[in-house]
Amino acid sequence: MTTSPQTxxxxxxxSARSKRATRIADAASGGWKVVAAKILGLGVVDAIAIYxxxxxxxxxxxxxxxxxxxxxxxVNWIYFSRGKLPAKYLAPGLIFLAIFQIFxxxxxxxxxxxxxxxxxxxxxxxxxxxxxxxxxNRVEDSPSYKLTVLEQLGEISFLVTEPDGSVSIGGNERxxxxxxxxxxxxxxxxxxxxxxxxxxxxxxxxxxxxAAISVPLTDDPNDGMLRTPDGSSAFLYTSSLEYDEAxxxxxxxNSGTVYSDxxxxxxxxxxxxxxxxxxxxxxxxxxFIRAFxxxxxxxxxxxxxxxxxxxxxxxxFTTFALGLFLAIVFNDKRMKSRKYYxxxxxxxxxxxxxxxxxxxxxxxxxxxxxxxTVLLGGAEVPWLTNEWLAKGSVLFVNLWLGFPYMFLVTxxxxxxxxxxxxxxxxxxxxxxWAIFRFVKLPLLLVSVAPLLISSFAFNFNNFNLIYxxxxxGPRDVSAGVNVGxxxxxxxxxxxxxxxxxxxxxxxxxxxAIIIFIxxxxxxxxxxxxxKSLEELN
Amino acid sequence: MKxxxxxxxxxxxxxxxxxxxxxxxxxxxxxxxxxxxxGGSLTVWVDADRASVLKDAAADFTAETGVEVKLVQKExxxxxxxxxAQVPTGKGPDIVIGAHDWLGTFVxxxxxxxxxxxxxxxxxxxxxxxxxxxxxxxxxxxxxxxNIALVRNTALAPSTPATFDEMVTMGEAAxxxxxxxxxxxPEAADPYHLYPFQTSFGAPVFxxxxxxxxxxxxxxxxxxxxxxxxxxxxxxxxxxxxNTNITGDLAKEKFVAGExxxxxxxxxxxxxxxxxxxxxxxxxxxxAGGEDAQPxxxxxxxxxxxxxxxxxxxxxxxxxxxxxxEVQTALFExxxxxxxxxxxxxxxSADPIVAGFGTVGENAVPMPSIPAMGxxxxxxxxxxxxxxxxxxxxxxxxxxxxxxxxxIAG
Numbered sequence: 041m042t043t044s045p046q047t048x049x050x051x052x053x054x055s056a057r058s059k060r061a062t063r064i065a066d067a068a069s070g071g072w073k074v075v076a077a078k079i080l081g082l083g084v085v086d087a088i089a090i091y092x093x094x095x096x097x098x099x100x101x102x103x104x105x106x107x108x109x110x111x112x113x114x115v116n117w118i119y120f121s122r123g124k125l126p127a128k129y130l131a132p133g134l135i136f137l138a139i140f141q142i143f144x145x146x147x148x149x150x151x152x153x154x155x156x157x158x159x160x161x162x163x164x165x166x167x168x169x170x171x172x173x174x175x176x177n178r179v180e181d182s183p184s185y186k187l188t189v190l191e192q193l194g195e196i197s198f199l200v201t202e203p204d205g206s207v208s209i210g211g212n213e214r215x216x217x218x219x220x221x222x223x224x225x226x227x228x229x230x231x232x233x234x235x236x237x238x239x240x241x242x243x244x245x246x247x248x249x250x251a252a253i254s255v256p257l258t259d260d261p262n263d264g265m266l267r268t269p270d271g272s273s274a275f276l277y278t279s280s281l282e283y284d285e286a287x288x289x290x291x292x293x294n295s296g297t298v299y300s301d302x303x304x305x306x307x308x309x310x311x312x313x314x315x316x317x318x319x320x321x322x323x324x325x326x327x328f329i330r331a332f333x334x335x336x337x338x339x340x341x342x343x344x345x346x347x348x349x350x351x352x353x354x355x356x357f358t359t360f361a362l363g364l365f366l367a368i369v370f371n372d373k374r375m376k377s378r379k380y381y382x383x384x385x386x387x388x389x390x391x392x393x394x395x396x397x398x399x400x401x402x403x404x405x406x407x408x409x410x411x412x413t414v415l416l417g418g419a420e421v422p423w424l425t426n427e428w429l430a431k432g433s434v435l436f437v438n439l440w441l442g443f444p445y446m447f448l449v450t451x452x453x454x455x456x457x458x459x460x461x462x463x464x465x466x467x468x469x470x471x472x473w474a475i476f477r478f479v480k481l482p483l484l485l486v487s488v489a490p491l492l493i494s495s496f497a498f499n500f501n502n503f504n505l506i507y508x509x510x511x512x513g514p515r516d517v518s519a520g521v522n523v524g525x526x527x528x529x530x531x532x533x534x535x536x537x538x539x540x541x542x543x544x545x546x547x548x549x550x551x552a553i554i555i556f557i558x559x560x561x562x563x564x565x566x567x568x569x570x571k572s573l574e575e576l577n
Numbered sequence: 578m579k580x581x582x583x584x585x586x587x588x589x590x591x592x593x594x595x596x597x598x599x600x601x602x603x604x605x606x607x608x609x610x611x612x613x614x615x616g617g618s619l620t621v622w623v624d625a626d627r628a629s630v631l632k633d634a635a636a637d638f639t640a641e642t643g644v645e646v647k648l649v650q651k652e653x654x655x656x657x658x659x660x661x662a663q664v665p666t667g668k669g670p671d672i673v674i675g676a677h678d679w680l681g682t683f684v685x686x687x688x689x690x691x692x693x694x695x696x697x698x699x700x701x702x703x704x705x706x707x708x709x710x711x712x713x714x715x716x717x718x719x720x721x722x723x724n725i726a727l728v729r730n731t732a733l734a735p736s737t738p739a740t741f742d743e744m745v746t747m748g749e750a751a752x753x754x755x756x757x758x759x760x761x762x763p764e765a766a767d768p769y770h771l772y773p774f775q776t777s778f779g780a781p782v783f784x785x786x787x788x789x790x791x792x793x794x795x796x797x798x799x800x801x802x803x804x805x806x807x808x809x810x811x812x813x814x815x816x817x818x819x820n821t822n823i824t825g826d827l828a829k830e831k832f833v834a835g836e837x838x839x840x841x842x843x844x845x846x847x848x849x850x851x852x853x854x855x856x857x858x859x860x861x862x863x864x865a866g867g868e869d870a871q872p873x874x875x876x877x878x879x880x881x882x883x884x885x886x887x888x889x890x891x892x893x894x895x896x897x898x899x900x901x902x903e904v905q906t907a908l909f910e911x912x913x914x915x916x917x918x919x920x921x922x923x924x925x926s927a928d929p930i931v932a933g934f935g936t937v938g939e940n941a942v943p944m945p946s947i948p949a950m951g952x953x954x955x956x957x958x959x960x961x962x963x964x965x966x967x968x969x970x971x972x973x974x975x976x977x978x979x980x981x982x983x984x985i986a987g
Contacts, residue, residue, distance in 0.1 A: 405827075
C-alpha cells in the first residue's frame with residue numbers, strides 16, 4: 041500500500057481495491073447488530089471473569105487469578121481487534137484444550153512421580169496436625185467441665201465449673217487456679233469481676249483462637265490439658281504423641297517409641313512401623329518400577345495384556361465387519377423402506393453404554409436371564425461365569441454397542457464412492473465380490489482407517505463395558521489375585537490401585553502413562569500404514 | 578457475519594465455563610473465610626435424601642444461634658473421595674454426612690477431627706458410638722443405624738423360626754417356589770448378607786483388641802468356625818437354598834410377588850413389600866451354626882473436617898444440636914431411618930418394623946472400617962460364590978484366608 045491513488049489512478053485497479061476494502065470492512069465490522077452482539081457477549085464474559093477474579097483474589101489464589109485475568113485480556117484483545125480471523129476461530133478451542141486436556145495430562149504425569157494416595161494425601165504440616173489432633177485422648181473417668189469463656193484485655197481465659205461445684209480459671213499455659221468470687225447461675229460459674237463473659241456469638245467469632253487454647257490442669261503437663269470442642273464444655277485430654285520440631289520426629293509418650301522422617305513420606309519407627317497419615321512426596325520412578333515388579337500385577341500381566349489386545353482388535357474387527365455388511369445391504373437401492381431400518385440400526389448407539397451393559401448383564405443371568413429362559417428355553421448357559429463364554433459375551437455386547445457407529449461411518453463413506461466406478465468395473469466384467477474387494481474396500485479404507493485406529497484406542501481402554509458387564513470376572517479363586525478372565529489393562533489397574541477404599545493415585549497415573557505410550561505407539565504405526573494405503577490409490 | 582456471532586457465543590460459553598471451573602474449587606472457601614467476621618457459617622455436605630431432611634433442622638439452628646448453615650448436595654457415594662481430596666486444599670466443607678466404614682480412610686488420610694461426645698455418649702446406642710470410633714477415638718456423631726434382619730411374609734409363615742434349618746423346613750412347608758430368599762451375585766455372592774450366618778459359626782472377620790476396635794493383625798476368618806461355615810455354604814448351595822443367580826433385584830421382585838415366605842434384607846426393601854399388600858413381620862436372623870447370628874450394622878453420621886476453621890460451631894451443630902432428642906426424632910419422622918439416639922429410637926419403635934430391625938441391631942456388630950477390610954472384600958465374595966457353586970469348601974476358604982493375610986501384610 042505504498043502507492044497513493046494520485047500516482048496510480050488506473051480505473052481497473054481502483055475498483056478492485058475498493059471492492060476488497062468493502063469486503064474487509066464488512067468482515068471486520070459488520071453491521072451495527074454484530075457490534076452490539078459482540079459488545080454484549082464480551083460484556084457477559086468480562087462480568088463473569090471479574091466476578092471470578094474477586095472470588096479468587098479473596099481466597100488468595102494468585103496464580104489462578106493471574107491466569108483468568110490474562111486469558112480474559114487475551115480474549116478481549118482478539119475479539120476487539122480487526123482481522124485476526126484465525127485467532128477468532130481458534131481461541132475458544134485452544135482455551136478448552138488447555139484446561140481440559142493439557143492441564144489434566146500434565147497433572148496426571150506429575151502425580152505418577154509422587155506417592156499421592158490414601159495415607160499420603162497432603163503436606164507434612166497437615167500430617168503433623170492431623171496426627172496431633174487424633175492423638176488427643178480424653179483422660180479416662182475425667183469429669184466434663186462446664187465452661188464459660190472469659191476475655192480480659194484481649195486475652196481469653198476459661199472459667200470452669202467441676203461437677204462438684206468448685207470453680208477455677210486458667211488460660212493458655214496458665215494452669216487452673218481456684219476462684220471464690222465467681223457469679224454463679226444454677227451452680228455454674230457464668231462470670232467473674234474484671235472479665236467479660238463471651239456469649240455464643242462472640243465465641244463463634246473467635247472460634248479459631250478458642251479452639252486452639254489448652255489449659256494445663258496443674259503445673260505438671262502430664263496431668264493433661266483442658267480443651268473445648270464447642271465453647272460450652274471443656275474436657276481433660278492428654279496427648280499420646282509429641283512432635284519435636286527441631287528433630288522432626290514424633291514420640292509416642294506411652295511407649296517411648298520415636299518415629300522419624302526417613303524420606304518415605306511418613307513417620308517411621310526403627311522397627312519399620314509407620315504412623316498414618318503421612319504426606320505426599322516425590323518418589324521418582326518408583327511407581328513405574330512397582331508397575332512391573334509388584335507380584336499382584338506381574339503375575340497376570342501377560343495374560344491380561346494379550347486379552348486386552350485381542351479384545352480391542354476383535355471389537356474393532358467385528359463391529360466394522362457387521363457395520364460394513366449392513367451398510368452395503370442398506371445402500372442397495374432394491375431395499376425397501378431403508379430409512380426406517382437405518383433408524384432402528386442406530387438405536388443401540390443412542391442408549392448410554394453403561395446402561396446397556398447393565399441390562400445385558402441381567403439378560404445373561406444363568407438361571408433367570410432373558411436369553412436363557414426365553415430364547416434358549418430354559419438352558420442354563422453360564423454366559424458370564426464361564427471364562428471363555430464370558431470373553432465371548434463381552435465381545436458380543438461390545439458388537440451390539442459398537443456396530444451402529446461403524447454402520448453410520450461406512451454408510452457415509454460408501455455413498456461418497458462414485459457410482460461410475462462400479463459401472464466401469466461391471467463393464468470390464470468384474471463380479472460383485474471383485475468390485476467390492478478391489479474397488480470399494482480400498483477406497484473405503486482410505487477414509488475409514490483413521491476411525492478404525494481411534495476405535496481400537498477407545499476399546500483398548502473400554503473400562504465402562506468391562507466394569508459394568510462382568511467387573512473383570514469370572515475370577516479363578518484359586519489363583520490368589522484379584523484379576524479375572526475378562527479384565528483388560530485399565531480395569532486391572534483400577535483393581536490394583538484402588539483396593540476397597542484405599543486409593544493409590546501415583547501407581548494409577550504411572551499405569552495410565554504406560555498405557556498411553558502403548559496406545560500411542562500402536563496408533564502411530566497404524567497411521568503410517570494408512571498413509572501408504574492412500575498413496576496406493 | 579454469522580461466523581463472528583457464532584464465535585462470540587462460543588467464546589462466551591468458554592469463558593463462563595472456564596471461570597466457573599476455576600472458581601468452583603475456590604467457591605467453598607469463600608464461605609469459610611467470611612466466617613470469622615460475622616455470625617459464622619458452616620458448609621455441610623449431604624446427599625439428596627438427607628438434604629431435604631436437614632433443611633428444617635439447619636434453618637432452626639441458624640435461628641437459634643445465628644450461625645448460617647449451607648447445605649451442599651452431593652451424591653452419597655462421591656462424598657468420601659471428594660472429602661478426602663478437598664480437605665487438604667483447605668477448601669473442603671466443615672461437616673460431611675457419611676457412613677461409619679469410611680472412617681478408616683478418613684483417619685489414615687488425616688481429614689477428620691475427633692469429636693467429643695462427653696456425657697452424651699451414653700445417650701446413643703452403644704453400637705453407634707463404637708462404629709464411629711477408630712483406634713479408641715470417637716470421630717463422628719451417629720445419626721442413623723441400619724442393619725439387615727429376616728423379613729417374614731406372615732400369610733405364608735405364621736411363626737418365627739428359631740434356626741436356619743427350621744426356617745427352611747417352614748419355607749418348604751409353605752409350598753412357595755423358594756423357601757428363603759437372599760440377594761446374591763453370580764460372581765461375588767454377597768458377604769454382607771451372608772455375614773450373620775458366618776458369625777453364627779463363630780467366625781468373625783477380625784478379632785477385637787482391648788478397646789473393642791477391630792484388629793487387622795487378628796484375622797479370624799479362617800478359624801475352625803470359618804471352615805464349618807464354608808462347608809455349610811457348599812451344602813446350602815447344593816440344596817439350592819442359596820443360589821448366586823438370584824441377584825438383589827430378583828430376590829426383591831420374587832418376595833414382593835409372594836414367591837417366598839422369608840427374605841433376608843434391610844429396611845430399604847420393606848416399603849416395596851408393604852405396598853404390594855404383604856403383611857410382614859421382622860424376625861431375628863436364625864442361627865445356622867448354633868451361635869448368635871450377628872449381622873453387620875451400618876451407621877450413618879456426621880464428621881468434622883480436620884481443617885475446619887469453624888470447629889467450635891461445627892461441634893456445637895453436630896454434637897449438641899444434631900445429637901439432641903428433638904432433632905433426631907424429627908429427622909426420623911422425615912427420613913424414616915432408625916435414629917441412633919436411644920431416646921429417639923424408643924420413640925420411633927412405635928413402628929413395629931423399626932422396632933424389629935432395631936432388636937436385631939442390638940445384637941449386630943459394626944462393619945469394620947479399618948483399611949485392611951479392603952483386602953478382605955477383594956477375596957471374600959468370589960470365594961463364597963465359588964463354594965456355593967460347588968467348589969471345595971475347606972481348601973478354597975483356607976486359600977482365601979491366606980490370600981487376605983498376604984494382601985494385608987503386603
